[in-house]
Amino acid sequence: MDFSEIQQYIPFLIPVLIIQLALMIAALVDLIRREHTRGPKWVWALVIVLANYIGPIIYFVAGRKDE
Amino acid sequence: MNFFIVLRKEITEQWRTKRLLIVAAVLVLFGLASPLLAKVTPDLLKSIPDMPPGLADLIPAPTLADAVGQYIKNMSQFGILLAVLMSMGVVTQEKERGTAAMMLTHPVSRLTFLLTKFAALGFTFAVSLAAAALGCWYYTLLLFEALPWGTFLALNGLMLIVFLVYVAVTLFCSALARTQGASAGLSFAGLVLVAGIGSVPRIGEYFPGQLFNWGGTLALGGEASNWPALWGSLGLIVISLTAAWLVFRHQET
Amino acid sequence: MIQVENLHKHYGAVHALDGLTMTVKPGVVYGFLGPNGAGKTTTLRILTGLARPTSGRASVAGIDLSSDGRALSRHIGYLPEEPAFYPWMTPREFLDYLGRLHGLSSTQRTARVKELLDLVNLAEAGKRRIGGFSRGMRQRLGFAAALVHRPEVLLLDEPVSALDPSGRKEVLDLIEGLREQCTVLMSSHILADVERVCNVVGIIAKGRMVVQSPREMLMERYAQPVFEADGEDPLAMKRWADLLKRQKWVAAVAVAGATVRVTANDVVLARHELMASAAAQELVLRRYEELRPSLEDVFLQLVETEAVK
Incomplete structure (x- = not known):
């Protein structure tokens, strides 16, 4: 098994991870500042943190409720 | 002109409700990931243990075409999905919440109300796609070679038109529906309908799906043109927006 | 100021308005009374151009409602029963946005927004997101929103029904303060409120005008x-x-x-x-x-x- 060839691409993943982190933080900030969500808040917090990328997006699309 | 005052508010809304952020993040992710995936997939396959020795040699080395192919595939799936998701509630939500009634008693015409929503969503997708294209172009340069930027720009322009077709169709569904649930249902029906007709042999020639192939060929330096699909797509945008206006014009909000 | 002639509005088999006729003269505060479901909201929505009558004629501030709806919006201010706003905006931004739509200059807007926020007692909340506002705050903001462009006619749909006694008094005082500036048509099912601020009363039931008269005369004749x-x-x-x-x-x-x-x-x-x-x-x-x-x-x-x- 030879991973060395793949390892050289790891730096390319850094921007992707940064975007992912930014999205997660934006979603968490929104969640904390919001009074009402569809469903309990702590569930959304878990979804946002645990489901990479898709979690924050699902939250933004489905989790927010009009105040 | 009140159009620009309302448009300014709509764009601010795209920003503050994080729509712009979501679309940009998703598209940029796939812009970066597409060339990267194209590059590492063969290596990943080769690293699978117990691969018969001869087979590993048969896996072709990644090419520029793979990178562009990945990009188009991801954008066509996620871009269109986002176009529908971001647009499906916009008119219905305002009708349900009562803000539509509130605004329409001020000097905002119903046409302005609809068109500014289309323009603001167009802005969101244009900005996000520009950022994604830039990322894709740069990663492709690092991992493969420079893509000719002129034709790559053309590819992205054509993709933007495809997204706008879905935004327009979804806006029509949103104008038609009374509740958010109905709007979501109609919007996905619209998505399936447009994509479905697009794959019917003869009629499909005039549908937006064809624009991806055209753009892809162009970006890789090939010769292609598919004007019927472009006119068909632009026509679909105009028809959808006109229909949305006709429905919304006399609707009691 | 407001002329309504033989207005009908049918929703399927339901006749929300069944030949309503009314006249609101300039400068009056007109109390539009009726039990729930009598057609008050429908009438107001027709007068704002949000709904269309099945038949009949209506005009507001000299503008026939069957003609241009946009010209109308410059003359009327409308406060719906449940005023709705964009939750991501602040009151300041919202009023400024409305000021822009009505063509006020930047300095006019700054002054008008401040004046209105003071009037409805929201100056302190001016920079908070509307999303977190209480029902009473929304009502007061809605009142300010209806006044941005100093309309000649103010249409208020149950402006005080959802408020607590102190909020109710505040809004009624505001309406009373407008008596000189514009014509007010306010609907209500709470009679004490109408008795307090209105000088003309119209009572409707089942989509028809039952009686329309100056408040004093009404009391003398019927009471x-x-x-x-x-x-x-x-x-x-x-x-x-x-x-x-x-x-x-x-x-x-x-x-x-x-x-x-x-x-x-x-x-x-x-x-x-x-x-x-x-x-x-x-x-x-x-x-x-x-x-x-x-x-x-x-x-x-x-x-x-x-x-x-």
Whole structure:
């Protein structure tokens, strides 16, 4: 098994991870500042943190409720 | 002109409700990931243990075409999905919440109300796609070679038109529906309908799906043109927006 | 200022408006009264151009409603029953946005926004997101939003129904303060509020105007005084009531315990005869009173007669 060839691409993943982190933080900030969500808040917090990328997006699309 | 005052508010809304952020993040992710995936997939396959020795040699080395192919595939799936998701509630939500009634008693015409929503969503997708294209172009340069930027720009322009077709169709569904649930249902029906007709042999020639192939060929330096699909797509945008206006014009909000 | 002629509005088989006719003269505060479902909101929505009548004519500030809706929006201010806003905006931003739409310059907007926020007592909340506002705050912001462009006609749909007593007083005071500046049409089912600020009252039931008149005249014409007396002995009072029923000047007598309630045909005669009659019967009265009926009594009386028809 030879991973060395793949390892050289790891730096390319850094921007992707940064975007992912930014999205997660934006979603968490929104969640904390919001009074009402569809469903309990702590569930959304878990979804946002645990489901990479898709979690924050699902939250933004489905989790927010009009105040 | 009140159009620009309302448009300014709509764009601010795209920003503050994080729509712009979501679309940009998703598209940029796939812009970066597409060339990267194209590059590492063969290596990943080769690293699978117990691969018969001869087979590993048969896996072709990644090419520029793979990178562009990945990009188009991801954008066509996620871009269109986002176009529908971001647009499906916009008119219905305002009708349900009562803000539509509130605004329409001020000097905002119903046409302005609809068109500014289309323009603001167009802005969101244009900005996000520009950022994604830039990322894709740069990663492709690092991992493969420079893509000719002129034709790559053309590819992205054509993709933007495809997204706008879905935004327009979804806006029509949103104008038609009374509740958010109905709007979501109609919007996905619209998505399936447009994509479905697009794959019917003869009629499909005039549908937006064809624009991806055209753009892809162009970006890789090939010769292609598919004007019927472009006119068909632009026509679909105009028809959808006109229909949305006709429905919304006399609707009691 | 507002002319409505034979307005009909049908939702399928339901006739929300059934030939409504009304006139609102410039400068009045018009109280639009009716039970829930009488067609008040429908009327207001037609007058704002949000809904279209099935048939009939209406004009507001000289603009025929079947013509241009955009010209109308510069002349009217509308406060819906539940004013709605963009939750991501602040009141300051929202009022500024409306000011822009109405073509106010930047300096005009700054001044007007400040003035309005002070007027509706939201100056401190001016930079908070509307998303977190209470019902009362929204109502007051909606009031400010309807006033941004100093409209000639103000249409208010149940402006105080959802407010607590102090909020209600605040908004009623605001409406009273506008009396000189514009024509106000306000709907309500709470009669005490209308009685307080309105100088003309229109009562509708089942999509039709039952009566429309200056408030004072309405009270004089429809509000017959009622005499009420509390006695010592219920039995004696009952006997007296039976006696009164036979008098020509008495319309109706009701007894509840030791309380007798008399409605008169001839008020002047009743004022003389009642006390004399009580004295002749040697009744001991603890209380004797001539009651002015509230608008509520008038309203019930009118709506009941309408229902009988």
